Amino acid sequence: MIEETLFSKIIRKEMPSDMVYQDELVTAFRDINPQLPTHILIIPNRHIPTIDDMTDADEAAMGRMLSAARKIARSEGIHEQGYRLIINCGKHGRQEVPHVHMHLIGGQDVGPMLSRNG
Numbered sequence: 103m104i105e106e107t108l109f110s111k112i113i114r115k116e117m118p119s120d121m122v123y124q125d126e127l128v129t130a131f132r133d134i135n136p137q138l139p140t141h142i143l144i145i146p147n148r149h150i151p152t153i154d155d156m157t158d159a160d161e162a163a164m165g166r167m168l169s170a171a172r173k174i175a176r177s178e179g180i181h182e183q184g185y186r187l188i189i190n191c192g193k194h195g196r197q198e199v200p201h202v203h204m205h206l207i208g209g210q211d212v213g214p215m216l217s218r219n220g
Contacts, residue, residue: 109201127166139209180208
């Protein structure tokens, strides 16, 4: 049985979101708790719990997530200065929602990749 997530409801437009992109493979919407001026989540329309659960059939959707990120970064006006793409996987990767999602963040300097303190 496929686990229902909030993201599944957003994809089907059963839950409100500030959607910025949707096609047959992926959906993108603004994070409700943005960490930077631009913080958008890009998700595959098919429920894939983690990157580790991907199959060969998911490659097109995963590639589309990257293509969508490029298009969205341009439409948000952050492509020239740069942005960061983040995909967390599993408990130690701090994945909070069991549906693959990529964070597109930017609009200011995103800082170092990892904290060097500790």
